Amino acid sequence: MNPDSTGSLQEEPPPAAEGERRRRWWQSHASRVGGGKSSRFRFLRQGRKLDEEFYDSVLEALLGGDVGLEMAEELVARLRIAARDLRIHDPQEAVRMLEQLMVQRLGERNRGIGGAALPGVIVVVGVNGNGKTTTVGKLAHLLSAQGLSVIVAAADTFRAAAREQLGVWVERSGATMVAHKDGADPGAVVFDALAAAQARHVDIVIVDTAGRLHTKGQLMAELSKIGKVIESKLGRPADEILLVLEAVTGMNAIVQAREFQKALPLTGIVLTKLDGTSKGGMVFAIEEELGIPVKLVGLGEGIEDMQFFDPAGYCQALFQDVQQEDA
Ligand SMILES: Nc1nc2c(ncn2[C@@H]2O[C@H](COP(=O)(O)OP(=O)(O)O)[C@@H](O)[C@H]2O)c(=O)[nH]1
Ligand SMILES: [Mg+2]
Numbered sequence: 001m002n003p004d005s006t007g008s009l010q011e012e013p014p015p016a017a018e019g020e021r022r023r024r025w026w027q028s029h030a031s032r033v034g035g036g037k038s039s040r041f042r043f044l045r046q047g048r049k050l051d052e053e054f055y056d057s058v059l060e061a062l063l064g065g066d067v068g069l070e071m072a073e074e075l076v077a078r079l080r081i082a083a084r085d086l087r088i089h090d091p092q093e094a095v096r097m098l099e100q101l102m103v104q105r106l107g108e109r110n111r112g113i114g115g116a117a118l119p120g121v122i123v124v125v126g127v128n129g130n131g132k133t134t135t136v137g138k139l140a141h142l143l144s145a146q147g148l149s150v151i152v153a154a155a156d157t158f159r160a161a162a163r164e165q166l167g168v169w170v171e172r173s174g175a176t177m178v179a180h181k182d183g184a185d186p187g188a189v190v191f192d193a194l195a196a197a198q199a200r201h202v203d204i205v206i207v208d209t210a211g212r213l214h215t216k217g218q219l220m221a222e223l224s225k226i227g228k229v230i231e232s233k234l235g236r237p238a239d240e241i242l243l244v245l246e247a248v249t250g251m252n253a254i255v256q257a258r259e260f261q262k263a264l265p266l267t268g269i270v271l272t273k274l275d276g277t278s279k280g281g282m283v284f285a286i287e288e289e290l291g292i293p294v295k296l297v298g299l300g301e302g303i304e305d306m307q308f309f310d311p312a313g314y315c316q317a318l319f320q321d322v323q324q325e326d327a
Helices: 016-031 052-064 069-085 091-107 132-145 160-173 186-200 216-234 252-263 282-290 311-326
Strands: 120-125 150-155 176-178 204-209 240-246 268-272 294-298 306-308
Touching: 052 069, 052 091, 069 091, 069 282, 091 282, 091 311, 120 132, 120 216, 132 150, 132 160, 132 204, 132 240, 132 268, 132 294, 132 306, 150 160, 150 186, 160 176, 176 186, 186 204, 186 216, 204 216, 216 252, 240 252, 240 294, 252 282, 268 282, 282 294
Parallel strands: 120 204, 120 240, 150 176, 150 204, 240 268, 268 294
Antiparallel strands: 294 306
Protein backbone atom coordinates (compact mmCIF):
# COMPACT_ATOMS: atom_id res chain seq x y z
CA MET A 1 0.00 0.00 0.00
CA ASN A 2 1.24 3.45 -0.86
CA PRO A 3 0.02 5.66 1.93
CA ASP A 4 0.79 8.89 0.16
CA SER A 5 -1.44 8.39 -2.78
CA THR A 6 -5.11 7.96 -3.41
CA GLY A 7 -4.42 6.83 -6.93
CA SER A 8 -4.30 3.19 -5.89
CA LEU A 9 -8.06 3.18 -5.41
CA GLN A 10 -9.30 0.61 -7.85
CA GLU A 11 -12.91 0.81 -6.87
CA GLU A 12 -15.38 1.16 -9.74
CA PRO A 13 -18.81 2.68 -9.15
CA PRO A 14 -21.00 -0.17 -7.86
CA PRO A 15 -23.84 -1.45 -10.06
CA ALA A 16 -27.09 0.33 -9.20
CA ALA A 17 -28.67 -2.57 -7.32
CA GLU A 18 -25.57 -3.26 -5.28
CA GLY A 19 -25.22 0.44 -4.49
CA GLU A 20 -28.82 0.46 -3.30
CA ARG A 21 -28.21 -2.54 -1.05
CA ARG A 22 -25.23 -0.85 0.57
CA ARG A 23 -27.16 2.37 1.05
CA ARG A 24 -29.99 0.43 2.71
CA TRP A 25 -27.59 -1.31 5.08
CA TRP A 26 -26.09 1.99 6.15
CA GLN A 27 -29.52 3.58 6.55
CA SER A 28 -31.04 0.69 8.44
CA HIS A 29 -28.30 0.89 11.02
CA ALA A 30 -29.02 4.54 11.67
CA SER A 31 -32.01 3.50 13.75
CA ARG A 32 -30.73 0.33 15.26
CA VAL A 33 -31.90 0.17 18.84
CA GLY A 34 -29.92 -2.14 21.07
CA GLY A 35 -31.27 -4.66 23.49
CA GLY A 36 -33.95 -7.24 23.01
CA LYS A 37 -31.65 -10.22 23.35
CA SER A 38 -32.74 -12.16 26.37
CA SER A 39 -30.18 -13.32 28.86
CA ARG A 40 -30.03 -15.15 32.13
CA PHE A 41 -27.60 -14.77 34.90
CA ARG A 42 -27.04 -16.66 38.01
CA PHE A 43 -27.30 -15.29 41.44
CA LEU A 44 -25.29 -12.96 43.56
CA ARG A 45 -25.31 -15.42 46.41
CA GLN A 46 -27.32 -18.51 46.83
CA GLY A 47 -29.86 -19.15 49.54
CA ARG A 48 -30.07 -15.71 51.04
CA LYS A 49 -33.06 -13.68 52.09
CA LEU A 50 -34.06 -10.35 50.58
CA ASP A 51 -32.74 -8.47 53.58
CA GLU A 52 -30.71 -5.30 54.02
CA GLU A 53 -27.55 -7.31 53.65
CA PHE A 54 -28.72 -8.46 50.25
CA TYR A 55 -29.45 -4.94 49.06
CA ASP A 56 -26.09 -3.78 50.43
CA SER A 57 -24.33 -6.47 48.46
CA VAL A 58 -26.18 -5.42 45.32
CA LEU A 59 -25.14 -1.81 45.85
CA GLU A 60 -21.57 -2.86 46.48
CA ALA A 61 -21.53 -4.98 43.35
CA LEU A 62 -22.84 -2.11 41.24
CA LEU A 63 -20.31 0.32 42.68
CA GLY A 64 -17.54 -2.22 42.13
CA GLY A 65 -18.48 -2.22 38.46
CA ASP A 66 -18.19 1.58 38.28
CA VAL A 67 -21.89 2.12 37.80
CA GLY A 68 -21.61 5.31 39.85
CA LEU A 69 -23.19 6.06 43.22
CA GLU A 70 -26.25 7.88 41.95
CA MET A 71 -27.19 5.25 39.40
CA ALA A 72 -26.36 2.38 41.77
CA GLU A 73 -28.64 3.85 44.43
CA GLU A 74 -31.37 4.47 41.90
CA LEU A 75 -31.20 0.88 40.66
CA VAL A 76 -31.32 -0.51 44.18
CA ALA A 77 -34.29 1.74 44.98
CA ARG A 78 -36.08 0.54 41.85
CA LEU A 79 -35.30 -3.02 42.79
CA ARG A 80 -36.80 -2.57 46.25
CA ILE A 81 -39.99 -1.18 44.73
CA ALA A 82 -40.21 -3.91 42.12
CA ALA A 83 -39.60 -6.60 44.76
CA ARG A 84 -42.32 -5.14 46.95
CA ASP A 85 -44.85 -4.66 44.14
CA LEU A 86 -44.24 -8.05 42.59
CA ARG A 87 -43.87 -9.80 45.96
CA ILE A 88 -40.44 -11.11 45.17
CA HIS A 89 -38.87 -12.86 48.18
CA ASP A 90 -36.25 -14.93 46.46
CA PRO A 91 -32.81 -13.33 45.95
CA GLN A 92 -32.33 -15.22 42.73
CA GLU A 93 -35.51 -13.76 41.35
CA ALA A 94 -34.54 -10.32 42.63
CA VAL A 95 -31.23 -10.46 40.80
CA ARG A 96 -33.02 -11.41 37.61
CA MET A 97 -35.28 -8.43 38.19
CA LEU A 98 -32.27 -6.18 38.69
CA GLU A 99 -30.86 -7.33 35.39
CA GLN A 100 -34.17 -6.56 33.71
CA LEU A 101 -34.22 -3.09 35.24
CA MET A 102 -30.70 -2.44 34.00
CA VAL A 103 -31.32 -3.76 30.52
CA GLN A 104 -34.51 -1.73 30.37
CA ARG A 105 -32.65 1.37 31.37
CA LEU A 106 -29.96 0.82 28.75
CA GLY A 107 -32.36 -0.42 26.10
CA GLU A 108 -34.02 2.93 25.70
CA ARG A 109 -31.22 4.46 23.70
CA ASN A 110 -30.63 4.29 19.99
CA ARG A 111 -27.28 2.58 19.49
CA GLY A 112 -27.29 2.50 15.72
CA ILE A 113 -24.33 3.44 13.61
CA GLY A 114 -25.36 4.76 10.25
CA GLY A 115 -26.71 7.71 8.36
CA ALA A 116 -29.06 8.97 5.71
CA ALA A 117 -26.67 9.21 2.77
CA LEU A 118 -23.46 7.85 1.34
CA PRO A 119 -20.63 8.34 1.74
CA GLY A 120 -21.19 7.86 5.43
CA VAL A 121 -18.60 9.53 7.61
CA ILE A 122 -17.40 8.24 10.98
CA VAL A 123 -14.87 10.28 12.96
CA VAL A 124 -13.06 8.50 15.80
CA VAL A 125 -11.68 10.67 18.61
CA GLY A 126 -10.19 10.15 22.06
CA VAL A 127 -7.12 10.31 24.26
CA ASN A 128 -3.88 8.62 23.13
CA GLY A 129 -3.72 4.95 23.93
CA ASN A 130 -7.45 4.48 24.40
CA GLY A 131 -7.71 2.42 21.23
CA LYS A 132 -8.73 4.80 18.43
CA THR A 133 -6.57 3.33 15.70
CA THR A 134 -7.48 -0.20 16.72
CA THR A 135 -11.14 0.78 16.67
CA VAL A 136 -10.81 2.31 13.21
CA GLY A 137 -9.23 -0.91 11.95
CA LYS A 138 -11.91 -3.08 13.53
CA LEU A 139 -14.65 -0.85 12.21
CA ALA A 140 -13.19 -0.92 8.69
CA HIS A 141 -13.19 -4.70 8.97
CA LEU A 142 -16.74 -4.86 10.29
CA LEU A 143 -18.14 -2.58 7.61
CA SER A 144 -16.14 -4.26 4.84
CA ALA A 145 -17.58 -7.57 5.97
CA GLN A 146 -21.02 -6.06 5.37
CA GLY A 147 -20.04 -5.49 1.76
CA LEU A 148 -19.50 -1.77 2.21
CA SER A 149 -16.48 -0.14 0.63
CA VAL A 150 -14.37 1.78 3.12
CA ILE A 151 -11.74 4.51 2.98
CA VAL A 152 -9.78 5.21 6.13
CA ALA A 153 -8.37 8.72 6.56
CA ALA A 154 -5.10 8.70 8.50
CA ALA A 155 -5.66 12.07 10.17
CA ASP A 156 -3.34 11.36 13.10
CA THR A 157 -0.42 12.94 11.31
CA PHE A 158 1.40 13.68 14.54
CA ARG A 159 2.77 10.26 15.37
CA ALA A 160 4.83 8.71 12.61
CA ALA A 161 3.95 5.24 13.81
CA ALA A 162 0.23 5.94 13.72
CA ARG A 163 0.01 5.78 9.94
CA GLU A 164 1.99 2.55 9.65
CA GLN A 165 -0.06 0.95 12.40
CA LEU A 166 -3.25 2.00 10.68
CA GLY A 167 -2.00 0.78 7.32
CA VAL A 168 -1.58 -2.75 8.64
CA TRP A 169 -5.10 -2.83 10.01
CA VAL A 170 -6.63 -1.29 6.95
CA GLU A 171 -4.89 -3.67 4.60
CA ARG A 172 -6.14 -6.64 6.58
CA SER A 173 -9.69 -5.35 6.41
CA GLY A 174 -9.59 -4.86 2.65
CA ALA A 175 -10.22 -1.14 2.97
CA THR A 176 -8.14 1.66 1.45
CA MET A 177 -6.14 4.25 3.31
CA VAL A 178 -5.68 7.89 2.44
CA ALA A 179 -2.66 9.43 4.14
CA HIS A 180 -0.29 12.36 3.89
CA LYS A 181 3.19 12.92 5.25
CA ASP A 182 4.01 13.27 8.94
CA GLY A 183 2.98 16.59 10.34
CA ALA A 184 0.54 17.27 7.50
CA ASP A 185 -2.70 19.10 8.13
CA PRO A 186 -5.27 16.54 9.33
CA GLY A 187 -8.03 18.59 7.71
CA ALA A 188 -6.34 18.18 4.33
CA VAL A 189 -6.15 14.40 4.80
CA VAL A 190 -9.87 14.31 5.55
CA PHE A 191 -10.60 16.50 2.54
CA ASP A 192 -8.69 14.16 0.24
CA ALA A 193 -10.36 11.09 1.73
CA LEU A 194 -13.80 12.58 1.12
CA ALA A 195 -12.88 13.62 -2.40
CA ALA A 196 -11.65 10.09 -3.12
CA ALA A 197 -14.83 8.60 -1.66
CA GLN A 198 -17.00 10.83 -3.81
CA ALA A 199 -14.99 10.22 -6.97
CA ARG A 200 -14.97 6.44 -6.52
CA HIS A 201 -18.41 5.99 -4.96
CA VAL A 202 -16.93 4.57 -1.80
CA ASP A 203 -19.56 3.99 0.89
CA ILE A 204 -17.89 4.89 4.15
CA VAL A 205 -15.06 7.15 5.28
CA ILE A 206 -13.60 6.46 8.71
CA VAL A 207 -11.34 9.14 10.17
CA ASP A 208 -8.58 8.24 12.64
CA THR A 209 -7.45 11.27 14.66
CA ALA A 210 -4.68 12.30 17.02
CA GLY A 211 -5.24 12.18 20.76
CA ARG A 212 -2.38 13.95 22.47
CA LEU A 213 -3.77 15.84 25.40
CA HIS A 214 -0.67 17.76 26.40
CA THR A 215 -1.43 20.19 23.60
CA LYS A 216 -5.11 20.14 24.26
CA GLY A 217 -5.96 23.50 22.74
CA GLN A 218 -4.34 22.62 19.45
CA LEU A 219 -5.86 19.17 19.37
CA MET A 220 -9.35 20.49 19.92
CA ALA A 221 -8.87 23.16 17.24
CA GLU A 222 -7.73 20.42 14.85
CA LEU A 223 -10.80 18.34 15.58
CA SER A 224 -13.12 21.30 15.08
CA LYS A 225 -11.45 21.93 11.76
CA ILE A 226 -11.99 18.32 10.69
CA GLY A 227 -15.67 18.83 11.46
CA LYS A 228 -15.77 21.96 9.31
CA VAL A 229 -13.99 20.26 6.40
CA ILE A 230 -16.60 17.50 6.40
CA GLU A 231 -19.47 19.97 6.48
CA SER A 232 -18.12 22.07 3.67
CA LYS A 233 -17.19 19.11 1.47
CA LEU A 234 -20.42 17.13 1.94
CA GLY A 235 -22.85 19.86 2.91
CA ARG A 236 -23.73 17.94 6.07
CA PRO A 237 -21.97 16.98 9.28
CA ALA A 238 -20.32 13.62 9.94
CA ASP A 239 -22.80 10.83 10.62
CA GLU A 240 -20.95 9.59 13.65
CA ILE A 241 -18.40 11.14 15.97
CA LEU A 242 -17.34 8.33 18.24
CA LEU A 243 -15.37 8.93 21.42
CA VAL A 244 -13.11 6.04 22.35
CA LEU A 245 -12.85 5.42 26.09
CA GLU A 246 -11.11 2.68 28.00
CA ALA A 247 -13.41 0.68 30.22
CA VAL A 248 -10.82 0.90 32.99
CA THR A 249 -10.87 4.69 32.98
CA GLY A 250 -13.69 4.86 35.47
CA MET A 251 -15.27 8.17 36.23
CA ASN A 252 -12.54 10.19 34.52
CA ALA A 253 -14.28 9.13 31.33
CA ILE A 254 -16.86 11.81 31.94
CA VAL A 255 -14.18 14.50 32.12
CA GLN A 256 -12.71 13.27 28.83
CA ALA A 257 -16.10 13.18 27.18
CA ARG A 258 -16.82 16.75 28.23
CA GLU A 259 -13.54 17.96 26.72
CA PHE A 260 -14.09 16.33 23.35
CA GLN A 261 -17.74 17.34 23.31
CA LYS A 262 -16.56 20.95 23.20
CA ALA A 263 -14.77 20.35 19.90
CA LEU A 264 -17.22 18.05 18.14
CA PRO A 265 -20.78 16.90 18.87
CA LEU A 266 -20.25 13.30 20.00
CA THR A 267 -22.81 10.80 18.75
CA GLY A 268 -21.56 7.73 20.53
CA ILE A 269 -19.00 6.06 22.75
CA VAL A 270 -16.73 3.15 21.93
CA LEU A 271 -15.78 1.39 25.14
CA THR A 272 -12.51 -0.46 24.64
CA LYS A 273 -10.61 -3.07 26.64
CA LEU A 274 -13.72 -4.49 28.22
CA ASP A 275 -11.95 -7.84 27.94
CA GLY A 276 -9.50 -6.82 30.63
CA THR A 277 -11.80 -5.53 33.34
CA SER A 278 -14.86 -6.32 35.36
CA LYS A 279 -15.53 -2.61 35.46
CA GLY A 280 -17.40 -0.86 32.71
CA GLY A 281 -20.52 -0.01 34.67
CA MET A 282 -19.66 3.54 33.75
CA VAL A 283 -21.78 2.94 30.69
CA PHE A 284 -24.62 3.98 32.97
CA ALA A 285 -22.79 6.96 34.38
CA ILE A 286 -21.74 8.28 30.97
CA GLU A 287 -25.14 7.86 29.46
CA GLU A 288 -26.83 9.55 32.40
CA GLU A 289 -24.37 12.42 32.63
CA LEU A 290 -23.90 13.16 28.97
CA GLY A 291 -26.75 11.50 27.18
CA ILE A 292 -24.33 9.84 24.74
CA PRO A 293 -24.99 6.17 24.01
CA VAL A 294 -22.31 3.50 24.07
CA LYS A 295 -22.47 2.05 20.57
CA LEU A 296 -19.51 -0.30 20.26
CA VAL A 297 -17.36 -2.27 22.64
CA GLY A 298 -13.79 -3.47 22.18
CA LEU A 299 -13.18 -6.95 23.53
CA GLY A 300 -9.58 -7.62 22.59
CA GLU A 301 -6.70 -6.72 20.34
CA GLY A 302 -7.79 -8.79 17.35
CA ILE A 303 -9.50 -7.38 14.28
CA GLU A 304 -12.73 -9.21 15.06
CA ASP A 305 -12.79 -8.20 18.71
CA MET A 306 -15.43 -5.53 18.47
CA GLN A 307 -19.17 -5.71 18.79
CA PHE A 308 -22.20 -3.50 18.74
CA PHE A 309 -23.03 -2.78 22.34
CA ASP A 310 -25.71 -5.15 23.58
CA PRO A 311 -27.23 -4.10 26.91
CA ALA A 312 -28.50 -7.57 27.76
CA GLY A 313 -25.18 -9.29 27.14
CA TYR A 314 -23.36 -6.50 28.89
CA CYS A 315 -25.45 -6.72 32.08
CA GLN A 316 -25.01 -10.45 32.05
CA ALA A 317 -21.24 -10.11 31.90
CA LEU A 318 -21.26 -7.50 34.63
CA PHE A 319 -23.06 -9.86 36.97
CA GLN A 320 -21.03 -12.88 36.07
CA ASP A 321 -17.96 -10.98 37.17
CA VAL A 322 -19.64 -9.92 40.38
CA GLN A 323 -20.44 -13.51 41.03
CA GLN A 324 -16.93 -14.71 40.45
CA GLU A 325 -15.58 -12.15 42.85
CA ASP A 326 -18.14 -13.21 45.39
CA ALA A 327 -17.43 -16.89 45.09
N1 LIG B 1 -7.20 -5.79 25.34
C1 LIG B 1 -7.55 -4.83 24.49
N2 LIG B 1 -6.61 -4.01 24.01
C2 LIG B 1 -6.99 -3.04 23.15
C3 LIG B 1 -8.34 -2.86 22.76
N3 LIG B 1 -8.40 -1.80 21.92
C4 LIG B 1 -7.13 -1.35 21.79
N4 LIG B 1 -6.27 -2.08 22.52
C5 LIG B 1 -4.80 -1.89 22.66
O1 LIG B 1 -4.55 -0.60 23.19
C6 LIG B 1 -3.31 -0.09 22.69
C7 LIG B 1 -3.52 1.31 22.12
O2 LIG B 1 -4.36 1.23 21.00
P1 LIG B 1 -4.35 2.30 19.82
O3 LIG B 1 -5.41 1.89 18.87
O4 LIG B 1 -2.99 2.49 19.26
O5 LIG B 1 -4.79 3.62 20.60
P2 LIG B 1 -4.84 5.13 20.09
O6 LIG B 1 -3.61 5.81 20.60
O7 LIG B 1 -6.08 5.71 20.71
O8 LIG B 1 -4.94 5.10 18.60
C8 LIG B 1 -2.84 -1.11 21.67
O9 LIG B 1 -1.86 -1.90 22.27
C9 LIG B 1 -4.08 -1.92 21.35
O10 LIG B 1 -3.77 -3.24 20.96
C10 LIG B 1 -9.34 -3.76 23.33
O11 LIG B 1 -10.55 -3.68 23.08
N5 LIG B 1 -8.87 -4.71 24.18
MG1 LIG C 1 -3.82 5.99 17.13
